[in-house]
Amino acid sequence: MRLLRSSPWRIAMASILIVAIATTVVSAHLSGAGAADHEAVWTVAGAGSGTVVAIALVTLFVSRRATRSLHSLTQGVERLAAGDLDYRVEALSESETQELAQAFNTMAATLRGSIQALTGERNKLSAVLATMADGVVVLDSEGRVELFNPAAELLLGLPSQNTVGANFIERVRDHDLQRLVSQCRQTGLSQRGQVGLLHPNRELGATATPVPERVGTGVLLTLHDLTELRKLETTRREFVSNVSHELRTPIAAVKAMAETLQAGALEEQKTARDFINRILREADRMGLMVNELLELSRLESGRVALQLRPVNLRALVEDVVAQFQALSTAKAITLVVALSDGLPFLAAEEEKLRQVLVNLLDNALKFTSPHGVVTVHAEERGSAVAVSVQDTGSGIPREHLPHIFERFYKADRSRRDSGAGLGLAIVKHIVQTHGGTVDAESQEGVGSVFTFTIPKAA
Numbered sequence: 001m002r003l004l005r006s007s008p009w010r011i012a013m014a015s016i017l018i019v020a021i022a023t024t025v026v027s028a029h030l031s032g033a034g035a036a037d038h039e040a041v042w043t044v045a046g047a048g049s050g051t052v053v054a055i056a057l058v059t060l061f062v063s064r065r066a067t068r069s070l071h072s073l074t075q076g077v078e079r080l081a082a083g084d085l086d087y088r089v090e091a092l093s094e095s096e097t098q099e100l101a102q103a104f105n106t107m108a109a110t111l112r113g114s115i116q117a118l119t120g121e122r123n124k125l126s127a128v129l130a131t132m133a134d135g136v137v138v139l140d141s142e143g144r145v146e147l148f149n150p151a152a153e154l155l156l157g158l159p160s161q162n163t164v165g166a167n168f169i170e171r172v173r174d175h176d177l178q179r180l181v182s183q184c185r186q187t188g189l190s191q192r193g194q195v196g197l198l199h200p201n202r203e204l205g206a207t208a209t210p211v212p213e214r215v216g217t218g219v220l221l222t223l224h225d226l227t228e229l230r231k232l233e234t235t236r237r238e239f240v241s242n243v244s245h246e247l248r249t250p251i252a253a254v255k256a257m258a259e260t261l262q263a264g265a266l267e268e269q270k271t272a273r274d275f276i277n278r279i280l281r282e283a284d285r286m287g288l289m290v291n292e293l294l295e296l297s298r299l300e301s302g303r304v305a306l307q308l309r310p311v312n313l314r315a316l317v318e319d320v321v322a323q324f325q326a327l328s329t330a331k332a333i334t335l336v337v338a339l340s341d342g343l344p345f346l347a348a349e350e351e352k353l354r355q356v357l358v359n360l361l362d363n364a365l366k367f368t369s370p371h372g373v374v375t376v377h378a379e380e381r382g383s384a385v386a387v388s389v390q391d392t393g394s395g396i397p398r399e400h401l402p403h404i405f406e407r408f409y410k411a412d413r414s415r416r417d418s419g420a421g422l423g424l425a426i427v428k429h430i431v432q433t434h435g436g437t438v439d440a441e442s443q444e445g446v447g448s449v450f451t452f453t454i455p456k457a458a
Contacts, residue, residue: 076104085112135204135223139168139181141216155223157200168221177206177221184208185217194226203230242408242421246289250282292422296407299429306433310345310457311353313385317376320357324365332370339378345457346385352430353454359423360389360450367448368393384436384453391449396442404440427452 076089088108089101129136135152139145145168148160156172163171169178176195184191191208203226211218257275265271321335328335346353357376364374368391377388396404403409405428408421431438431452442448 072101076108080108080111085115133225135221135225137168137221137223138211139219139221141185141213141218143167143169143181145171146218152223155200155202155204155225156197180206180208181219181221184210184219188217202227239407243293246408246421247286250286254279254282289422292426296422296426296429299426299433306349306352308347308349308434311348311350313343313346313378313387314339316350316354317357317378317387320354320361321376323358324361327365328374331365331368333365333368334371334373336373336375338375340380343378343385344380346454347457348434348454352434356427356430356452357387357389359427363423363450364389364391364393364448367391372447380456381453384455386451386453388449388451390447392447395444395446396440396448397444401440401442405438 072089076087079087085108088105129147129149132149133151135155136147136149137145137152138147145164145166148158148163150160152158153160153163158171169181172178174195174197176193180191180193180195188210190210193206195204195206196202197204205224205226207222207224209220209222211220257279261272261275265275317337317339321337324335361374361376368374372392374392375388375390377386377390379386400409405424407425409424427450428438431454434454436453436455438450438452440448440450
């Protein structure tokens with residue numbers, strides 16, 4: 001039955017019906033005719049019937065080819081809709097279906113090129129979003145997250161797999177971000193602001209840009225990390241403040257003593273000699289501070305090119321300890337050298353390494369009371385050698401330990417003769433430049449241990 005309902009079979013059946021009707025009509029006319037007329041009519045009827053049958057067969061053949069072409073086109077559309085962009089149809093007739101097939105193939109090729117171009121652009125955009133340092137968040141008109149790049153995941157401390165599709169404000173829970181997004185959606189204008197997050201602890205610059213949708217307005221939110229910039233600004237302010245404070249005291253002292261000498265103290269030899277010695281000490285202190293600042297600036301800039309050579313640590317330690325022997329004797333402090341046997345040579349610049357040891361020993365002697373002990377240890381640790389300077393001094397309060405390697409930081413700011421607070425910062429940068437590490441342990445009333453590592457020579 002399904003076969004009979006198709007167009008070619010309908011045409012064929014109609015042709016056969018015409019032949020049957022014609023035969024019936026002819027038979028009716030022949031019933032009263034003579035033999036000659038009878039033969040002539042049958043001849044004409046037969047010829048007509050043959051023609052009709054031939055036409056029916058030709059029509060059936062052509063129609064079936066056209067139907068197959070249309071079926072091929074239908075299959076092509078289905079394949080194309082399923083994503084097979086490489087599928088092409090082939091026309092089976094020379095009629096309009098061939099033009100239709102050509103048009104379909106042209107459309108399929110154009111669609112394939114367009115989709116490939118869009119896919120390429122999408123991949124480029126995905127690569128840009130994945131590698132950019134700024135966070136990008138796209139919200140729909142209802143505030144749900146549609147796009148969340150890795151930078152946003154890092155800056156906001158949210159995993160993307162649990163954030164995409166969720167309500168953004170419920171996930172972030174930050175009032176400033178919520179206000180920025182709401183103002184952008186209400187005004188239809190870009191909004192900019194700074195946001196301070198508690199978890200994680202970050203300073204962010206945020207820009208909310210409206211994105212029109214079919215229903216409502218979405219928001220494109222870009223986030224820029226300002227945390228390091230704010231720290232740098234704070235460090236610069238503290239640097240200026242600390243330098244001013246450290247220089248103000250010796251400059252004031254030098255000025256006061258010079259004015260006293262000018263007012264007549266020059267005539268008193270003992271007083272004048274004492275003031276001149278003090279002026280020289282203050283000048284030396286300022287000169288040392290300037291030199292340390294220059295040294296620290298060079299180290300922090302990364303432009304210091306180390307001349308690494310094999311360094312005999314034992315010989316260097318004994319030489320530096322000998323420099324402090326007179327000072328330790330004067331302060332009744334015992335200096336002890338306790339180095340492991342068979343220490344390897346270090347890959348270091350000897351003068352820089354000497355500076356590290358000098359700064360650490362100077363600090364240890366400065367904060368150790370008379371009859372105390374300062375010990376220098378050294379031992380191998382894997383591919384490096386660990387050197388420790390231990391003292392039995394007053395120790396460092398726990399709250400100060402995380403900051404002692406910062407510039408100008410002093411655990412005891414009441415002591416004027418304890419230096420500018422740059423020595424440990426220089427130690428840290430010298431050790432890190434060599435590829436080593438430095439840390440400190442301390443207990444109030446017991447003492448401190450400063451340990452640094454330097455790689456062994458090859």
